[in-house]
Amino acid sequence: MDDITENVAIDAWVKAFSRSRAQANAPHEADAELIELSGAPGQLLAITIDTVAEEIEAGLYSDPYTMGWVTAMASLSDLAAVGAEPLGVVVSASVPAGCDPALVEGIGRGIEDACRSLGVHVLGGDSNATPAISLTGCAVGLVPEDEVITRRGLAVGDALFLTGPCGTGNALGLARLGGLPNEFYPEARYRPSARLAAGRNLRGRATACMDTSDGVLATLDQLMRLNGHGFEIPCDWSRLIDASVLAFCDETGTPAWMMLAGPHGEFELAFTVAACDEEDLSLVAGDWPTRPIRIGTVQERPAITLVLGSGRRADIDMAPLRNLLDTAGGDFTRYLREFKELGSAWKLDEQS
């Protein structure tokens, strides 16, 4: 865990705080915090907080609607990953004093549309005047204690799934950081949805689950570090990556692996189920808005092993890529260059 600078930074915060005896999860081990509820035996309160500011500062989102949409979805996605039923969302919105009213209006519409698409409501919030835009969402929900899903619990031989194809977050990120015109990957195409229905169905079924908000490979890397086992994944981009994202890769000559290895994800769930439960899963998944995609298997060895078409097996080390945002110190040109160098060394191009 300590090879990842973000984990170390989180631990520095965690160390400052004493732990509640009512808390059901350990640090890092669930997408949302889980608390025993006196007065509601058998239920856990799930709560999570998430700030959208860096993405705006970096220029990934310029449409206020996207900013609002992602703020709501980011926290609802954490509820999905633990299998919780949302009670609602509270939002703290900080925007510059005297800003265009269209900014506030657009952020509000984005939040509301995201919530409404999932039958969730904004309960209230706070607003502040600050030099830069910063939006914080906090979602709260309930989950039955004996069916709660965490990031820990997978076993060797479990099947690894995504709730849907990924890569839209990194396509948007790369298009914007690379200075490509909006039409190469329109911001309005990035409307990732929290997988609440899937999370509900995965209660008592998934052996581990985490959302892909930090990118698919960073998510799998974190699950690997938490569980001590890795994944074997047939390297078939057309299964793993969204079709519009693959088209973007073709059009711009971008290697497909970057869509999974980059840090700007979306809100699919990466989850594991015992092999014997796979058939059961395909039955319950009938109601999901997306088809779950089986992408691999849990292996004993703590490594992410991509199996290429040639039969070659490539262990990919995500640590230097995950740490690069810190290493590069906000220099996106350097970030992109070193990111490409690190991933190119994996020699996955034969597949793309």
Place this chain on the structure above:
Amino acid sequence: MDDITENVAIDAWVKAFSRSRAQANAPHEADAELIELSGAPGQLLAITIDTVAEEIEAGLYSDPYTMGWVTAMASLSDLAAVGAEPLGVVVSASVPAGCDPALVEGIGRGIEDACRSLGVHVLGGDSNATPAISLTGCAVGLVPEDEVITRRGLAVGDALFLTGPCGTGNALGLARLGGLPNEFYPEARYRPSARLAAGRNLRGRATACMDTSDGVLATLDQLMRLNGHGFEIPCDWSRLIDASVLAFCDETGTPAWMMLAGPHGEFELAFTVAACDEEDLSLVAGDWPTRPIRIGTVQERPAITLVLGSGRRADIDMAPLRNLLDTAGGDFTRYLREFKELGSAWKLDEQS
């Protein structure tokens, strides 16, 4: 309500969002949002979110410990005002990339000490790198549905109380904005505490309650607007204002009324009880860390009426003072000048 620009700004946000049928409070009417809990009949979930950024930007807090302390207390105080029992706090901390580790450490200690002083725990959070410091706390708790306290419900003749003397927030604010050296009002003296024990005891007793985080007179002004009735308050600064704050006023020649009329408050509760319940209140208040102070009475007429020593009665109009932060557009010199002009017209000096 619409005479106050902040209320109008909040309504603009509220209008953007559809309302949950499970929500027990209307907009503006409670310090925390109140949600029915399926699975816990008779209990409401209380949740609130609050960002500390403007105060840091304006230079009110320069010690990271204060920033953390206030972040935790601000959201816990909202739980106190509805009578809720905290389940915990989640925090989103945004600090500049590569900042002095002492900043993170100080913020963390401030949050932890504030929580620990009230037997509450931090459950988790989020951290981000942003150009300016911004700290968001979200507190969550439970309150029995039939005893919940809101800002509405007071009746003519009810007794008006504070949980303790006020003014520390405005003393700090004025000392910092006025450029006074720290020793005139040391930042470390500003350690306001959420009145959770009082809030618990006021369940089923208080007819209305709101914390003084926006200053005492703004709080009373808001309670007046929400309830349609005002307050008659004998103008005795030594009952209303903290002794250290009165000493600061003496030393610096600052009019005492500014300590109640300014916008930077603390976390006492302003609450009303039916006159017949006053004796009962003095019994339960034995366990509070402060003595409740009876400061006035609810009057029919929607006005805040200060009764001076001379017997003169002064109706004070808080609307222009509450709106001044917007009117002055971040120009603190102008703000302070116009603030003094507006309040001086009340001619309360004979009392100070």
